[in-house]
Amino acid sequence: MGLLIVGSIGLDDIETPFDKVTNALGGSTTYISLAASYFSGPVSIVGVVGDDFPDEHLKMLEDHNVGLEGLQIVKGAQTFRYGCKYHYDLNVRDSLFTELNVFEKFNPIIPDKEKKSSFVILGNIAPQLQINVLDQLENPKFVVCDTMNFWIDRSKADLIKVLKRVNVLIINDSEARLLSNEPNLIKAAKMISEMGPKYLIIKKGEHGALLFGENTIFSAPAYPMENIFDPTGAGDAFAGGFTGYLHKNMEFSFENLKRAVVYGSVMASFCVEKFSTKGLENLSFLEIHNRYIEFRELSSFN
Amino acid sequence: MGLLIVGSIGLDDIETPFDKVTNALGGSTTYISLAASYFSGPVSIVGVVGDDFPDEHLKMLEDHNVGLEGLQIVKGAQTFRYGCKYHYDLNVRDSLFTELNVFEKFNPIIPDKEKKSSFVILGNIAPQLQINVLDQLENPKFVVCDTMNFWIDRSKADLIKVLKRVNVLIINDSEARLLSNEPNLIKAAKMISEMGPKYLIIKKGEHGALLFGENTIFSAPAYPMENIFDPTGAGDAFAGGFTGYLHKNMEFSFENLKRAVVYGSVMASFCVEKFSTKGLENLSFLEIHNRYIEFRELSSFN
Numbered sequence: 305m306g307l308l309i310v311g312s313i314g315l316d317d318i319e320t321p322f323d324k325v326t327n328a329l330g331g332s333t334t335y336i337s338l339a340a341s342y343f344s345g346p347v348s349i350v351g352v353v354g355d356d357f358p359d360e361h362l363k364m365l366e367d368h369n370v371g372l373e374g375l376q377i378v379k380g381a382q383t384f385r386y387g388c389k390y391h392y393d394l395n396v397r398d399s400l401f402t403e404l405n406v407f408e409k410f411n412p413i414i415p416d417k418e419k420k421s422s423f424v425i426l427g428n429i430a431p432q433l434q435i436n437v438l439d440q441l442e443n444p445k446f447v448v449c450d451t452m453n454f455w456i457d458r459s460k461a462d463l464i465k466v467l468k469r470v471n472v473l474i475i476n477d478s479e480a481r482l483l484s485n486e487p488n489l490i491k492a493a494k495m496i497s498e499m500g501p502k503y504l505i506i507k508k509g510e511h512g513a514l515l516f517g518e519n520t521i522f523s524a525p526a527y528p529m530e531n532i533f534d535p536t537g538a539g540d541a542f543a544g545g546f547t548g549y550l551h552k553n554m555e556f557s558f559e560n561l562k563r564a565v566v567y568g569s570v571m572a573s574f575c576v577e578k579f580s581t582k583g584l585e586n587l588s589f590l591e592i593h594n595r596y597i598e599f600r601e602l603s604s605f606n
Numbered sequence: 607m608g609l610l611i612v613g614s615i616g617l618d619d620i621e622t623p624f625d626k627v628t629n630a631l632g633g634s635t636t637y638i639s640l641a642a643s644y645f646s647g648p649v650s651i652v653g654v655v656g657d658d659f660p661d662e663h664l665k666m667l668e669d670h671n672v673g674l675e676g677l678q679i680v681k682g683a684q685t686f687r688y689g690c691k692y693h694y695d696l697n698v699r700d701s702l703f704t705e706l707n708v709f710e711k712f713n714p715i716i717p718d719k720e721k722k723s724s725f726v727i728l729g730n731i732a733p734q735l736q737i738n739v740l741d742q743l744e745n746p747k748f749v750v751c752d753t754m755n756f757w758i759d760r761s762k763a764d765l766i767k768v769l770k771r772v773n774v775l776i777i778n779d780s781e782a783r784l785l786s787n788e789p790n791l792i793k794a795a796k797m798i799s800e801m802g803p804k805y806l807i808i809k810k811g812e813h814g815a816l817l818f819g820e821n822t823i824f825s826a827p828a829y830p831m832e833n834i835f836d837p838t839g840a841g842d843a844f845a846g847g848f849t850g851y852l853h854k855n856m857e858f859s860f861e862n863l864k865r866a867v868v869y870g871s872v873m874a875s876f877c878v879e880k881f882s883t884k885g886l887e888n889l890s891f892l893e894i895h896n897r898y899i900e901f902r903e904l905s906s907f908n
Contacts, residue, residue, distance in 0.1 A: 393789055487695055489812070490830045510791070511813035523814070523827035523905045528792045562907040603825045603905050605864040
């Protein structure tokens, strides 16, 4: 069965020290589905946009075999919009504006034919909505969850309910420290794993990612990048690549989860090479595979 | 021929959130020589202490086959002393006091029999003293250099002269950014490599280390540590393990340098498990080898 992705879809204004774009395609669902589309099919999304949402974006997603049956298009309403400006140190960004618009009252409705989805990615939305999605599904085999500081601060109780129902939680290092209230990442990971998820992935940006599970730790390197044009969506591209790879081969050994983490890192590295979703729109599987080999060469020793 | 180590030797007062020690053995030379002693012999040091320096420390070094012929003991004078306090986040420390004492006028004199040393580690001392050491040596085959922010700020011109004469520079990420004036580490590494050293190692603390050279990059993982008792000397233990391993097998392929980086990381991980030099005093090569295997398991995928 298919891979279902639920999260935000929006239009972004992004400024970095190198360039700026306005009205660019954004949102977690978008990045996740594009990254996953190179591995597996069918991929379907559930989300909401206004009728101002450009047709070209819908067409581009369809060209990547992303199923849009669960996309609500609200007439006479505006799409979610977000603007941010990255500093010279691209790890730091200022939010310039957030216009929730149709996203404010987003009520994810899973189409009947998607209710049997075996794989689900809960993008970064309110934990209560993530629960709502899980409640509509029949018996998902593998649930991957993202979240962020905002929800850890505001909706921790609901988030903890979600964590009991997911197989993998993907967060970054600062979110892991916040969620566990523990500065040491290894201790933090143990505490979060006890909250429910069998596997935990902690993304560390330019320092790679850690996978925790089965009393084992895997440390994945980061791709050495001289030019990061736009960090937006890197975490979502990671989640899409990670889950898409697992959905493709349906093999859940720790060894295969390690490979999935590296494929996630590969997709994140492509994502940040161009603005908006452009880095994920025109890849070949050969390019993806070759970068996977580069990751292996980067970190192998005997 | 032997491995020569030149740097500081001192007595430290160290406080962490977990414990504190006073008058503990410290100094870059001390940590480097202990870490290297598990790999190769003979290891010799050049440094200076006062006659207040406890005999037990000299005996402990001799028990590790560390040659002390180049150690100057100044009568009626005090040993270099340093005090610091680590925060709950062990990446942050406050210096409490620095008493240079005999170290203020340290003039490294290489004993005649050490002048033919094939391997040299220039510990973290003034670049002018590092040049002074190199000028006394006949024809060192492999020179490894450490430095710190203080010298990059104050003695950059001299440091750049040193860099033209070393095979490997070992620094941390903030020092690499400062030395190159470039925030992107990959770009910074290219700029520093152009200053002279054939190989550059950038240590990233809890995020591992990067080795640059021969147009290749190797990313070594960090050992997952739940309890770091005292970070003091970790960088020196790294330099000792790295260089000791190379000195032992005299093989300079990039593949072997990668192994040396991991052995450096292994020794740093042992170092921080106990206060002062205690973590480096009673190891067996089997323990060291086993931790090397753990590093490999931590980062391997296929």
